[in-house]
Structure formats: structure tokens, C-alpha cells
Amino acid sequence: MKVYNFDEIISREGTNSLKYDAREKFFGDSNVLPLWVADMDFKTPDFIIDAIKERTEHEIFGYSFRPDSYYQAIIDWMKRRHKWDIQKEWISFSPGVVAGLTFAIETFSKPNDEVVVQPPVYFPFFDSVKGTKRKMIENPLRIKNDRYTFDFKDLESKISEKTRLLLLCNPQNPGGMVWTKEELEKLTSFCLEHKIMIISDEIHSDLIYSGHKHIPLASISEEVANNCVVLMAPSKTFNIAGFSSSLVIIPKKTNLVRYERAIGVGHLHMGNIFGTIALETAYSFGDEWLSQMLDYLWKNYLFLEEFTKSRLPKVKVMKPEATYLIWMDFREYGMKNEKLMKFTVDNAKVGLNDGGRFGTGGDGWLRINIGCPRSILEKALERLATAFG
Template structure:
């Protein structure tokens, strides 16, 4: 069955001030790399989003704006239909992105010197959100068993102290790609409740579940856990809108909501931008069928890559994600130090994320972005083969 959307189409992103392509030399020391690293997609932003933006551009004034009720309704309906999560519009707040929201949350819910827990390996802006705000980072490393990470609950209990005020959760997990189960989330959430540790749950990849998989928002596990959870979400990864700097928070607890609201009123950065608001509403109103097709394509990309490695580079072990288009690759069988591994890959003309960026548990790993046309992925794999095949 053919798809109405053509994810095989090659889109030239060069010379658009694109971080992924135009900043390659800055990040990899050479410009001629196939960049499969930073988390945006090489597919066209969906037509129903672009057309809505073009329609707005027919008006000649781009003045001050606000989010209409229809935008709130689009978010509420999306969460109910996609994630079986019934929220109220008054629980929603906003941020220029999930990474800024992480930093805002650290500022709002902790004081300098307080402890914030992270579960490594994890998305590296978690680290800077803590350290750059003069908080103490406490690592509760995940445990790798087989082809999946698990919470280390015993270690978590030992690490929590009276100074511990916040835990940053990544759900779905980046870079591992697992969607945490309801029982895993309940155990974690209950421990945080018992110890008065607020949970900030980064759920930006929640929409990108593979066929047959389901994302469970932490705040849906119990009413008590919902009252102790700040959930961060955005349409940016899902619909390739990262350049529009638009995200939202779901905060059911009025006390926690009001604390966040105070900082937003003081900094005045929550208003958003005209095109981000328009794109978010269009994406959540019209995006379901496009997203379902996207995830079928990405799953096929994963299967293609896994088969390629099995047949050509069995020393590289991919961890199949439940969600996200980012895949954690285990290169440890080659016995290379991080710098050596990265240089070998860059010299092959491929740009990936270094595993140690995500914490010391990432040694021997690299992260690849497979949200690209199959031809691009195949070319990158062939170049890796030329470097690693014995």
C-alpha cells in the first residue's frame, strides 16, 4: 500500500542556517559528513502545518499575538486521543522549548545547593540545566540488562537525601528509546512522593511511539503522582518544528503551577511566537494520520539498519526503541576509546552523537538519528562499513 506522504524525498537543507548541516564543521571538524545526530528530521515539515503558516502570511501585519482557545483545545484533544490523558486547559503553561523549561523548573522548584537527580545515560541538557543554575547533580545510573535499561530503585533510595528536591525523568528515554512501563513509573513516582521530591518529566518524544507500542505519561499513573509531576511536551520533535521554539508544560498541582507562573511573569518568555502557536495548533489538529505513516517509515528504517548491521557489521549492536527516531548503538566490541571511536566515524564521513555526552555510562556507544530518507541512511551505513568492516 503506497503512502500519500513521500518520506523518501531528499530535501537539501544546506545553506539554510541549519545546525545539522551548516554547522557540521564546527561540531565535527569537517564539513563533508552525513549528519545523523541532532534531533530534527530530514523530512519536510508536514504540508498542513506549512500551508497554515503560509495562509497567515497572507496578512501583512505580524504583530503581538496570543494563543487562542482553539490552540488549548487542540493540545487537550491530542493528549486525550493519543495518550488517553484527560487534562484541563488551566493546567497548561508554556516555554520557548523543553530545554529552557528544564532550566526554568530547576530555578523554580529548587534553591542553589539543592540536589537534583538524573538517571544516566540521559539527554545531556539535563546536566547543564542543573550545573548552570548552581544546583548539585546526583546521578542515579540506569541498569543495562540485555537490550534495555531499567531503573535502579535501590540506588535511588540510597541517593535521596534531605537536600534532594527534584528528579529529572526522561520518558520516553533518550538515548535508550524505551517507554517506561506503568509499574516502573509507579514505583519511581511513589518513592519521589514519599520523599517530597518533585518530578519533572521530559516527554518530548512521547508521540513518536513505534507501531504497537504505547507511551504512558507519568502523570496518568495516579492522582497523587500527577500532583507531584511537571510534564514537558512539544510538537517540535513530532512534526519537525524545532526552529519555532514552542513547547508546553502540564502542571495539575496549582501550587506548583503558580510557582512556575511567577517566573514566567517575571521573565515574560511564555508568550510564544506567532508562528509557533499557529504551527502547534495545526499539528495537533491535523497530524494524526501523518504521524502514523511517519512511524511506519521510521520503524522500517530501523529494521533496515538492524539487518544491515547483522549482515555487515555484527560488532555494532542497536538498541531497538519503543519510541523516538534516535537509536543507541553499542560499539563496545571494538574496544576503542571514545575519542578514537568518534574520529573513526567522522573520518568515515558520518556525524553521530558521542555516547559520553550522555554520561560516563555512554562509553562505547553512539547515538544515531534515523529520521531521514532511506537512501541517506543507507549511504551512512555503507560509509560505516568501509571504516569498521574487517
């Protein structure tokens, strides 16, 4: 068994990296230590790099299609990792999960229809709703037993006959919740009763920590499968977001046809050669690398948890059940987010995500990315402790 080195520091500066080379634009300071953009500082797995290199030896990069082996890799991965049996005929494409989400909104609703969003949540959800001229209905999550949960009483009070869609973040970003089967069954029952279709962003579905299990929404029942769109990708899991290749799983044939018609209009259904190869290779050979990477991430989280308890006791950390994105509560410092972000950048020289961007419930919170060598995480935390101490 090969042992992977996640402590290796690889400079990303000068590679047009959004996380590193856009620091001055976003933070006004090119010297901040960036733990914000949701990609990792770990080397992309060697088996993916080798597959890409092998393809570059053929020096023609014309139009290509996705082979049967690509679909089989997805089918096998879903069976292996999530105990979910899917069919090739359910699988479609999107250049990214947010793109797929937006196409789904446009396909399964009309302008001025209502779309439910559950903040604090991944902020592109807001852009997708507003940008397609739909009306956003906020159903904020509640904190119960130190984790987020759905607020059905609030949801019941806000929907109307114009409510067409609910956007689900599963697992949840930024809180790191892995929704339980019971939680998802209650939500899907509610949506079926009220004829609300669910668009489920499951991009973090492979980044699940021990003791938790991801439930693909469409695996709950045939009825639920016919009332949802599932969006997935290996991009977060294997650090290949730059290949712009995501998958869309729609079990109901008529819904799939409608979606593919929408994405085909913009001629965005083709994808690219290297994205296809990277996705197939990741799902074919990625189990052991992922196992080791998740173990490293969990130890990073434990380091963060212990550090904040001893050096940043006013900061409360929401314990993640999934993802390398950790939700940190700075509310005891009494700063609004604009001031909190400015203080963090100016005094700690650390670039984190502004909790306010995640919507209602995000004020006073910051999101940190622990998908990096532990030495980088330690350096960032030391800076934060010095500034806030």
C-alpha cells in the first residue's frame, strides 16, 4: 500500500491560483495566509496525474465523448461508497455543480416562482436564484445540540402555491452536517406533500468522517428519486476543480430530457478531454488515497479543536461531520462581519471566508479551510491567536 504525504508544501503562487494569486484583489493584501477558497493545498493524486500525462502523449485534442468506462466508474463508485445503485441512463453532465444547479432552476421553474434556500449556506445558491429571476424564500437552519437542523415550522409558514423548488446542501456547507436519513425523510415527505422539487448539491458527499454516512437524496425512495436532481463531482474530493467536470443524476427520464435540453442549448454538454479522464480515474482508483486523506483531515480538525480551546477560548467551532470547511463562531468578540473580516486580515494576516456571505445566521462567523498541510494550519492559527489573544 502506498503511503501519501499530505505534509508536503507545494507553492501555488504564480499558477493563476484563485486562492493564492487573487489575494490582493479580495483581501487588499497579498501577504495574507489564504484558507478560504474551497480547494485543497494537497497534491492531486498521482494516478490522476499519470492518466492525464498519458493522454497528452497523443498530440491531438479534438472533440471527444464520454466512453462507457466513464459511466461504469461512476456507477461502481456510487455502489461502493454510498450503497446506491444507479443506472447509466440517469447520468448527465455539467461543467460545475453551481452551473448544474442554475440549469436545474431554469429547467424546473419559471421567473417569479419561489425557490427555498436554507441559510447559512453556500453563497452561490443566492446568486443562482436571483440571477434566474426567481423569488428567494429563506428558511434559516436552527442550531440544536451544537449542529444545524431543519426548521419545518418556519418552512410551513413561508411556502405558497408558487413555491416550486428547494435547494438542499447535502452535506451542509458551511456547517459540515451530514443529514441523517430521518432528517432527509422528513424533508422529502414535506416537499412531496407540497409538490416542491428538491435540487440537492452533494459535492461534499465523499468527504464524510467516521461515524457518519452520506445518504444520496435520490436513494431514499423511487418517489423521492422522481422529485429531485442530484449534483455531484470529484472536484472537492480529489482536488481537481480546475477540470470543470461534474455529474448530474436525474432518475426520472422526462426530467432528465428537460435538463439535457437546457444544457444543450448553450452547447455545454460536451465537457473536456481531461475532465473526463480525471473523473473516471478518480472514481476508479481513488479509494485508498481518499481514506488516507480523510484521516489526515480529521487530525487537522482535532488539532484545530484543541488549539481553539486552549488559545482561542472565545471561539466556538462547529464540529464537522463532513468536508474540510470548518465553521467558526467569533460572536463573543462582538464584531459585525465587516469589522471582523478587516480585523482578521489587518491584524492576523489570515484570509478566511466572511460568514455574512452565507446569509442569515452567518454574522459573527468565519469559515476556515483545513485542507492543507498541518504546518500551514498551525501557522494560521498562531496568527489568529496572536491577533485575538
